[in-house]
Amino acid sequence: METTTTTTTAGRILAPIALGLLGLAVWQILVGVVGVSGYLLPTPMAIFSEAQQFSDSIVEAGLITGWNSLVGLVAGSLLGVVFAALAASLKPVHDMVNPFVAALAVIPIVALAPILNTMFGTTEFPRQAIAGLASFVPVFVSTLRGLRQTNPEHRDLMRSYAASGVQVFRTITLPTAVPYVFTGVRIASSLAVISALVAEYFGGPRGGLGGIISTAAASSQYPRAWAYVLASIVLGLLFYLTTLALERLANRSRAAAAG
Amino acid sequence: MSTPHTTSPAREQSPPAGDSAPAVAAAHIEKIFPTSGGEVHALSDISLSVRPGEFVSLIGPSGCGKSTLMRLIADLDQPSSGELQVFGKDARQARRDQDYGIAFQKAGLLPWRTVSDNIGLPLQLHGVSSAQRKARVQGLLEMVSLEDFGDHHPDQLSGGMQQRVAIARSLAEKPRLLLMDEPFGALDEMTRERMQTELLRICTETGASVVFVTHSIPEAVYLSDRVVVMSPRPGRISEVVDMELEDPAARGDDLREDASYFRMITAVREALHGGAPSGRGVETR
Ligand SMILES: Nc1ncnc2c1ncn2[C@@H]1O[C@H](COP(=O)(O)OP(=O)(O)O)[C@@H](O)[C@H]1O
Ligand SMILES: [Mg+2]
Numbered sequence: 334m335e336t337t338t339t340t341t342t343a344g345r346i347l348a349p350i351a352l353g354l355l356g357l358a359v360w361q362i363l364v365g366v367v368g369v370s371g372y373l374l375p376t377p378m379a380i381f382s383e384a385q386q387f388s389d390s391i392v393e394a395g396l397i398t399g400w401n402s403l404v405g406l407v408a409g410s411l412l413g414v415v416f417a418a419l420a421a422s423l424k425p426v427h428d429m430v431n432p433f434v435a436a437l438a439v440i441p442i443v444a445l446a447p448i449l450n451t452m453f454g455t456t457e458f459p460r461q462a463i464a465g466l467a468s469f470v471p472v473f474v475s476t477l478r479g480l481r482q483t484n485p486e487h488r489d490l491m492r493s494y495a496a497s498g499v500q501v502f503r504t505i506t507l508p509t510a511v512p513y514v515f516t517g518v519r520i521a522s523s524l525a526v527i528s529a530l531v532a533e534y535f536g537g538p539r540g541g542l543g544g545i546i547s548t549a550a551a552s553s554q555y556p557r558a559w560a561y562v563l564a565s566i567v568l569g570l571l572f573y574l575t576t577l578a579l580e581r582l583a584n585r586s587r588a589a590a591a592g
Numbered sequence: 593m594s595t596p597h598t599t600s601p602a603r604e605q606s607p608p609a610g611d612s613a614p615a616v617a618a619a620h621i622e623k624i625f626p627t628s629g630g631e632v633h634a635l636s637d638i639s640l641s642v643r644p645g646e647f648v649s650l651i652g653p654s655g656c657g658k659s660t661l662m663r664l665i666a667d668l669d670q671p672s673s674g675e676l677q678v679f680g681k682d683a684r685q686a687r688r689d690q691d692y693g694i695a696f697q698k699a700g701l702l703p704w705r706t707v708s709d710n711i712g713l714p715l716q717l718h719g720v721s722s723a724q725r726k727a728r729v730q731g732l733l734e735m736v737s738l739e740d741f742g743d744h745h746p747d748q749l750s751g752g753m754q755q756r757v758a759i760a761r762s763l764a765e766k767p768r769l770l771l772m773d774e775p776f777g778a779l780d781e782m783t784r785e786r787m788q789t790e791l792l793r794i795c796t797e798t799g800a801s802v803v804f805v806t807h808s809i810p811e812a813v814y815l816s817d818r819v820v821v822m823s824p825r826p827g828r829i830s831e832v833v834d835m836e837l838e839d840p841a842a843r844g845d846d847l848r849e850d851a852s853y854f855r856m857i858t859a860v861r862e863a864l865h866g867g868a869p870s871g872r873g874v875e876t877r
Contacts, residue, residue, distance in 0.1 A: 486700035489668050494717050495688045504717070508704045 375556040384560040391542075391564045398529055398541040399568055401457050405464020406525040406572070410518050412465070413472030420473075421480040422502070434473055442466045446532040453537075460532040460541070467528040468521035472514065479513025480506055515580035522572040530565055542568065613680030615769045615801035616642040616665055621674035623660055623827075633826035634660045638674070640820060640829065644768070647795060647802045647840060649812035649819045651864065657827025658805040659697065662771050665803060666694050678769065686769075690718065693767035695775040697805075699754040701746040701761075708733065708742040711760045718765070732760040735790065751778040756787070763794060770795070770802045776811065788814055789844065796841040809864070813856045814847065815840070821863040831863040 357377045364376045375383075384391060416434075420427040442463055449459035487505045496504065533543025542565045549558035623635035635657045642648050650658045663669045664676060667683040678686035686692065693714075701710045708729050709716075715725045733739045736756040746754055755778045762770060776784045792815060795802055806812050812819045816835050823830040835856050837847065847853050 484700070486696055486698050487702065489663075489696065490694075490700055492668055493666055493687065493692075493694050494714050495690065496717050500717055504713070505702065508702070 375559055379556045380559040380563060383556040384563055387557070387560060390545075391561065394540060394542045394545050394561065395564050395568050397457070398460075398526070398533065398543060398565070399571075401460040401541065402464050402522075402525040402529040402568070402572060404461040405466075405529060406468045406518070406522055408461070409465035409468025409525065410472045410514075410521060413469045413517065413521075414476050414514055416469075417473050417476035417480060420477055421506075430473075434470060437466065438470045438474070443528055443531045446535040450532070450536040455538065457538060457541075459537060460529045463532045464525040464529040467524040468518075471520040471524065472517035475513045475517030475520070476510055479510030479516075482513070483509050512580070512584050515576070515583040519573070519576040519580045522576040523569055526565070526569045526572050530568075613644075613677070614641045615644050615646070615679060616640065616803060617675070617677040617680075618661075618665075619675040621661070621664065621671045621676060623657070623664065623669075624672045635664075635671075636826035636828050638827070638829055640832075642769075642801050642803060644801055645795075645799045647792075647804065647815055647817045649804045649806055649816040650822060651806055651809065651812045651819055651860065652822030652827075652830075653824055655827075656822040656824035658822060659773055660827065662694075662773050662803060662805055666692060666771050690714075690765060691767065692769040692771050693762035693765060694771045695755075695758050695762040695773065697773045697775075697777065699746070699751075699758040699778075701754055701757055703746050705745070706742065707738060707744050707746065707749070707757050710746065710757055711764055713761060714764050728764060732764060735763070735794070736760045736787075752780060752783055755779060756783075759787070759791075766798055766800075768798070768800050770800050770804075772802065773805045774807060775804075777807070784811070785845070785848075791815065792840050792843055809857055809860050810848075813837075813853060813860055814843065819860050819863075821860065821866075831866065833859050833863050 361376050361378060364374055365378070416426075416430055420430050445466075446459060446463055449462060453459050483505050487509075488501075491501045491505060530541070530543040533539075533541045534547045538544065539548060542561050546558050546561045546565070549555075549561065618638055618640045621635055621638040622633075625632040625634055638657075638661060640648075650661065652658060660669070664671050665678060665683060667678075667687040670683075676683050679691050681689070701707075702713070705713070708726075711732050712720075712725045712729045715728060720728070729742070730739070733742050736759060738753060738756060738760070741749065741753065746757065749757070755775060759772075759775055762772070762775075776787055779787060788811060791802075794800070802815075804812075804815060806815075813835060817840065818835065819833045820829055821831045821833060822828065833856070837843065837850075837852050837856060
């Protein structure tokens with residue numbers, strides 16, 4: 334038992350890493366040896382050395398984009414939870430908010446970027462707002478679903494205790510929903526980074542990862558662009574893994590939420 | 593039978609009239625569930641009275657309305673017609689006054705709470721101070737032999753242990769009426785017999801009335817003053833069998849080997865399969 338679990342966990346981590354390394358090797362060989370145009374597609378080696386050379390400014394750019402994503406994620410998640418709680422407890426709010434969220438879920442929110450950039454041209458606000466809008470949707474949807482998952486036996490039990498609406502919410506509805514909130518946040522985290530990054534492609538201050546990628550690509554500095562793409566991937570992973578850890582933690586210690 | 597007085601918050605709330613009124617008084621109860629596939633006539637003409645301190649079991653085949661009747665008494669659902677009173681007031685008021693404790697067929701524990709916090713849940717909701725709660729929960733843990741598991745979470749417990757937690761929870765407020773829906777169904781035979789004896793002791797101690805749903809004839813006989821035998825489609829009371837046994841307070845494991853006990857088992861079994869002894873082809877276990 335013990336060894337099987339260890340093996341599968343190790344396998345789950347090692348297998349994709351091995352595949353990734355293999356992919357990089359093939360890429361390196363194709364470009365470096367076989368001679369696919371190294372101008373359009375730099376070798377992994379070239380990208381890594383570029384990343385090393387510019388590491389300071391990459392970190393700086395990553396902090397700007399990361400901060401925008403984080404502000405958006407936190408604000409969007411808070412709004413998502415608040416609106417979901419309102420929608421779950423008040424039918425009129427639900428009827429009002431739900432079509433709005435359905436619309437938000439299907440429109441490409443990034444399409445707002447050029448407009449917001451023009452409106453708030455010299456600030457980071459448009460990126461944060463777009464990351465926030467993108468985060469709001471999955472958190473709202475997932476939380477609302479979680480708030481509806483209360484177990485019928487638990488509801489009967491609370492009724493037998495003649496518990497008040499507030500007591501029911503605090504004792505069973507909210508704790509039941511907590512893991513769903515964190516699932517929403519996990520899904521939102523990647524969207525927040527993508528939105529904040531892509532929003533930078535459409536004008537505004539140039540300091541972030543997205544801004545530099547578009548500038549570098551426009552001036553044909555491909556290794557440089559790729560180095561910043563690499564940094565964006567790392568940033569996205571960082572957000573994802575952090576929120577994944579939070580989700581795991583929430584599932585394990587729901588006792589805290591029960592108060 | 594004597595009804596010893598105990599003091600509990602629930603008792604102090606209730607009006608004096610409650611002491612003489614029957615714990616449960618049901619008259620001509622009908623329950624019809626409207627479903628997509630037509631109406632389900634779950635209960636028909638149920639009349640039943642449970643005296644204070646009396647232990648009444650409901651027995652009958654699946655689907656004969658035992659759980660439904662219990663839910664009506666608990667005011668988790670309302671009868672379609674008929675009169676239902678609990679301690680002389682309507683069921684809704686009795687629920688609001690916390691006159692009963694309930695243990696469902698499924699344990700229904702809150703998985704994010706520890707065993708202790710599950711048992712203390714009703715006390716917490718009703719504003720009992722945390723010091724008092726702790727002491728009470730400790731006593732209840734000992735009663736159901738789970739004193740080492742107070743800090744565990746339900747998913748770390750076996751099904752039987754979870755059910756014992758649910759039983760402890762139902763007793764937390766020393767209710768004067770206990771509603772139990774197949775509470776021992778998930779327990780192994782040894783634990784089951786121990787819990788039965790323990791339940792009788794608790795009832796004698798607190799003078800609580802019990803409405804107890806079970807599938808087991810020996811269990812019903814061992815525990816009850818009266819066994820209510822029900823039949824399905826629609827759910828009806830087909831017979832009420834008085835247990836001519838020693839007083840529940842005096843019942844112990846030796847009763848399980850007594851001739852009177854087997855006589856009562858036979859009586860209930862005949863009532864259960866009864867009416868038409870020939871031709872029905874019902875298995876007698
Ligand atoms: N909420 C409900 N809606 C529709 N039918 C129900 C509902 N609850 C119970 N019933 C039906 O009522 C009958 C009695 O059910 P129940 O009280 O659970 O029986 P028992 O507990 O004796 O097995 C069954 O036929 C069941 O399908
Ligand atoms: Mg049942």
